[in-house]
Amino acid sequence: MISSFPPGLIMMIGALLIPFLPHIIRQIYMMVLILVSAYALTLGFGIHSKINVMDIEFIIFQSDTLTLPFAIIFHIAAILNVIYGAHEKHWNQHVAIMSYSGAAIAAVHAGDLFTLFIWWEATAFTSVFLILVSKTERSYKSAFRYILIQVGSGMFLLAGAILLMSETGSAEFKNFDIDSLYGQLIFIAFGIKAAFPLLNGWLQDSYPEASEIGTVALSTFTTKLAIFCFAKSFAGTEILIIIGAIMTFYPIFFAVIENDLRRVLTYSLNNQLGFMIVAIGIGTELAINGAVAHAFAHILYKGLLFMGMGAVLYRVGTCKASELGGLFKFMPITAICTIIGAISISAFPLFSGFVAKSLIMSALGKEGLVFVYFMLLFASAGVLHHSGIKIPFFAFFAHESGIKTKEAPLNMIIAMITASTLCILIGVFPSYFYEILPYQIQYQPYDFSHVVGQLQLLTFAAFAFICLWHFKIYPPELNSTVLNSDWIYRKMIPGVLLPLLNLINNINKKIEQLIGFMFMNIRKFFANIMKKNKVFDREVGQDTLIVIQLFIILLIFIFVWKIYL
Amino acid sequence: MKYLIEKFGKINTSVLFLCIIFLILELIGHRHGETSIEDILFFPAFFGYVSCIVIFKIGVSLRSFLMKDEDYYDK
Numbered sequence: 205m206i207s208s209f210p211p212g213l214i215m216m217i218g219a220l221l222i223p224f225l226p227h228i229i230r231q232i233y234m235m236v237l238i239l240v241s242a243y244a245l246t247l248g249f250g251i252h253s254k255i256n257v258m259d260i261e262f263i264i265f266q267s268d269t270l271t272l273p274f275a276i277i278f279h280i281a282a283i284l285n286v287i288y289g290a291h292e293k294h295w296n297q298h299v300a301i302m303s304y305s306g307a308a309i310a311a312v313h314a315g316d317l318f319t320l321f322i323w324w325e326a327t328a329f330t331s332v333f334l335i336l337v338s339k340t341e342r343s344y345k346s347a348f349r350y351i352l353i354q355v356g357s358g359m360f361l362l363a364g365a366i367l368l369m370s371e372t373g374s375a376e377f378k379n380f381d382i383d384s385l386y387g388q389l390i391f392i393a394f395g396i397k398a399a400f401p402l403l404n405g406w407l408q409d410s411y412p413e414a415s416e417i418g419t420v421a422l423s424t425f426t427t428k429l430a431i432f433c434f435a436k437s438f439a440g441t442e443i444l445i446i447i448g449a450i451m452t453f454y455p456i457f458f459a460v461i462e463n464d465l466r467r468v469l470t471y472s473l474n475n476q477l478g479f480m481i482v483a484i485g486i487g488t489e490l491a492i493n494g495a496v497a498h499a500f501a502h503i504l505y506k507g508l509l510f511m512g513m514g515a516v517l518y519r520v521g522t523c524k525a526s527e528l529g530g531l532f533k534f535m536p537i538t539a540i541c542t543i544i545g546a547i548s549i550s551a552f553p554l555f556s557g558f559v560a561k562s563l564i565m566s567a568l569g570k571e572g573l574v575f576v577y578f579m580l581l582f583a584s585a586g587v588l589h590h591s592g593i594k595i596p597f598f599a600f601f602a603h604e605s606g607i608k609t610k611e612a613p614l615n616m617i618i619a620m621i622t623a624s625t626l627c628i629l630i631g632v633f634p635s636y637f638y639e640i641l642p643y644q645i646q647y648q649p650y651d652f653s654h655v656v657g658q659l660q661l662l663t664f665a666a667f668a669f670i671c672l673w674h675f676k677i678y679p680p681e682l683n684s685t686v687l688n689s690d691w692i693y694r695k696m697i698p699g700v701l702l703p704l705l706n707l708i709n710n711i712n713k714k715i716e717q718l719i720g721f722m723f724m725n726i727r728k729f730f731a732n733i734m735k736k737n738k739v740f741d742r743e744v745g746q747d748t749l750i751v752i753q754l755f756i757i758l759l760i761f762i763f764v765w766k767i768y769l
Numbered sequence: 770m771k772y773l774i775e776k777f778g779k780i781n782t783s784v785l786f787l788c789i790i791f792l793i794l795e796l797i798g799h800r801h802g803e804t805s806i807e808d809i810l811f812f813p814a815f816f817g818y819v820s821c822i823v824i825f826k827i828g829v830s831l832r833s834f835l836m837k838d839e840d841y842y843d844k
Contacts, residue, residue, distance in 0.1 A: 342843070460828030461836060569803025577804060585820035653800045657807065659791045661817035667788050668821035670781045679829060685841040687834075694842055 208253040210265035211244040211275055212309030215282070216326070219302040223295040230295065234286045234302055241309060242279045245272065251315060260369075263315025263376070269642040270496070271312050274432045276640060277500045278309045281424040281507060284623055288511055289417035290615035297337055301421045304330040308425035312432055317365035317375040317390070320433070324361055324393075327426055328354030334418030335410050343413040349690070350410040354426075357396035364389030380437045391438060397430035398481065399474050401450050405690025407474060408458075412466040412523070416514030419466060423473060423510050424503050431480045431499050440487025448485055449579045451478025456586030458688065463681045465523045465595055466513050469506065472549065472591040475583055476502050482580065483564045486571055489643040494563030496641050501556035501630055505548035508623040509595060512542030515612035515620070516599055525598035525681035529605040538612045539600040541620035548627040550592035550662055551584060553655045556630035559637060562649040562658075585665040592662075593669050598681060727753070788814070 218237040225233055244252075245267070253265035267275070282305040289297060307330055311323035328351060335347040367386035369375045380387040399407040411422050438444060452475050459471035476498070483495035515538045516531065517523045532539045544555070551557035561584070568577040611617070630637045634649055672678040730752055774782050792811060801808050838844075 456824055457828045457831050458835070460824060461832050565803060574804050574806070578806075581816060582820045582823075585817050586824050588817075589821055589824050652798045653802065656791060656794050656798065656800050657802060657813040660788075660795070660811065660813035663784060663788045663791055664814040664817035665821040667784055668818045668825075670784055672822070672825055674777065674781060678825070679832075682836070683839045684836045685839055686836055687841075 208265070209244065210253060210310045210313045211241045211279075212306040212311075212313070212323075213264075214241050215306030215309065216303045219299045219306065222299045222302060225295075227293055230298060231286060231290050234298065235283065237302065238279055238282045238286065238305075241306065242275075245275050245279070254315070260318070260375075261316070262319050264310075264319050265313050266315035267313055270432070270436055270492075273496050273500055273640045273642070274312045274428070275309060277503050278305060278312065278425065278428075280626070281305070281421075281503050282309075284507060284511075284619050285417070285421045285424070287615055287622070288420055288514070288619035291613045292417055297334060297415060297417055300330055300333040300337070301417070304334070304421060305425060308429050311429055314377055316377050317361065317368065320377055321358060321361050321365060324397075324429075325355065325358040327429065328358065331418075331422055331426065334422055335414045337415050337418060338413055340413070346410045346413040349693075350406055353396060353406040357393045359393075360389050360396070361393035364393060377436065379439065382438065382441050382443065391441075394430050394433045394437070395447075397426055398434060398477055399427060399430075399451075400447055401454065402689045402692075404451075404455075404474055405688050405692070405694075408467055408470045408688050409690045409694075411470045411473075412464055416517045420507050420510045420514055423469070423506050427473065427477055428499050428503060431477065431484070431495065434481065434484045435492060435495055439484055439492055441485060444481050444485030445573065445576055446485075448478045448481030448483075449576045451475065451481055452580055452583035453478070456583060456590060458686055459586075459590035459594070461684075462686050463525050463684055465525055465528070465599060466510065466517070467686075468525075468590055468594060469509055469513060472509075472587065473506055475587060476506065476549070478583065479561065479564055479580060482576060483567060486567050486573070488567055488571065489645055490563060490570065490647065491567035493638070493641040493643050493645060493647075494560065494567050497560040497563055497637065500637075500640075501548070501560040501627070504623050504626050504630070505545045505556060508541060508545035508620060508627065509549065509591065511616065511620050511623065512538050512545060513595070513599065515616050518616070519609045519612060520607055523599075524683060525594070525602075526683050527605060528599045528607070529602040530600070531605070531607065531609065532600040534607075534609045535600070535611050537617050538620065539596065541617075541624045542599070543596045544624040544627055546592045546596050548631070550588040551658060552662060553650065553658060554628070554631045556627045556637075558658065559631055559634035559649045562654055563647060566647070581661070585661060588662050588665045589669060593666060723753075726756075 215237050218233070222230055222234070244265070247267070249268050249272075251263055251266040254261055254263045256262075282302075285301050285305065286298075289301065292298065304327060307323045307326035311320055311327065314320040314323060332347050332351045332354075335343050335350055337343075364386045365375045367389065368380075371384075371386065380390055382388065382391055396403045396406075407427070411419050414422055434444065455471040455474040455478075459468045459475070462468045462471060480495045480498050480502075483491040483498065513523050515535065516528065519535065520528065520531070522528065548555040548557045551561045565577065565580065568580065612620070638645075638647065669678075773785075777785070792814060795811060802812065806812065
């Protein structure tokens, strides 16, 4: 029975019971759900379950070497989310997170595009509640934009799937040709969720509006599901190298000037996705391993950073760099865990980021893509700047903000320590980590050149930041909004459309007035005729005029009828 | 040393020393990069330092037209 259930589906169905359970039992129940779901991962590779509906075959559960690492990390992330959110007594976020993570896990195991589409949309509809739960006007508006864009992405996927089905007779989820129309539609669908340049606005718009628990969950699933889909369907598509390189590059500058530290992390997320997209674009075994390893490690350290900032938000009520500072003495464990996350994302040796990113950089070097290599090297220094230093520095050190608070709740600390430990374990024992990657390759990240080169790059980039701060060149963080690509549909399009709509409205009104004026004159004309000829011996009434007008309209119809038919 | 710590702070001085140690390490062993340009002596150090400054400079220059009031979208 359980073998025919795709992993994740049990979490989605099981989530329906969550509202009826008392708090502690609910937490245990959610853990059990995740473990039962994870059991399906032990079934081995192949197609485990499919159903037939109207002669169309839906592969609802298939697994291979690519699905396994994503399924493992999604389950680990789901467990960390349950622990991290254990202090939340209300059931609403727990239902959303459990069904959201379940949908993402089920999506990874979809064997055809229609099944993928169902889970694709399910991730959107379940995750939007994590933004709505903030209950602010901003979060409501942001959630609305989020769901529109996510559903829009699903529409592209569905269109691609239907076209693929009509052209080839099958909607199997496999490698697609970017030159075909269905390939392009599917590519756009994945690109929206992967936050491609100019399609990324929803990411920075919505994630920081979610609750402290919600952002941790959001940072894990949606974008990494898109990365999985790209790795499965568009590995080796060269355009991805260019798109990915741009993605690693430009969010750095936005992250540097952004004040909201959770929003800084979303820019950083965007930049990290770029590394994965570049690797998928290269498409070699080493590169695909790099993309998967990076997604795996990224979920942990990015989740850890969001957990740290979530804990700060939970305790202090803000995540703005301009209002924070000096929290280390109140929240030392949170600070240390955040620093471990920051060191990991910066790819210091002995931490997870290093063993993952090295694969991608080596793949680039091997393929001789020198320009892109240096773009990514530049982006690596940028990651250190905005995620490695800015996040922990402005939250826990920088200047005295005068805020007095206390350490994060125990459950948050447990989740953060677990994530930190995993970041270190992956960094220290990379060979075990590499074993779960799609391709079995021999790779040694810890050689003299890699380690010394990376340490030089990072310590000197850190030293540059220190110089800028010490000599007071670094400007103070300001309460502000940094314009992003969402400006196009939040300001520019309404700015153009509203005057246009007003103009159309005005023209419409003028036409209405003109028609009214014409009818009035026709009425007067006939009334005068009838009065002059004494058709009626009294003043013409409204009822009479209406009958006459209807009669005239009828005559016109008959006239037109006769001429054209 | 004391003067440096007083002027520059403990953590900053430590980072400075780490930088020097990693430069010395390169002189002891043979470091080679993924590309031939990286084989230039102390290239990663130079690249890291310059990148950070460039990122900062571009970021600050972008402030003038990307940074708006906090309630920009609420107006």
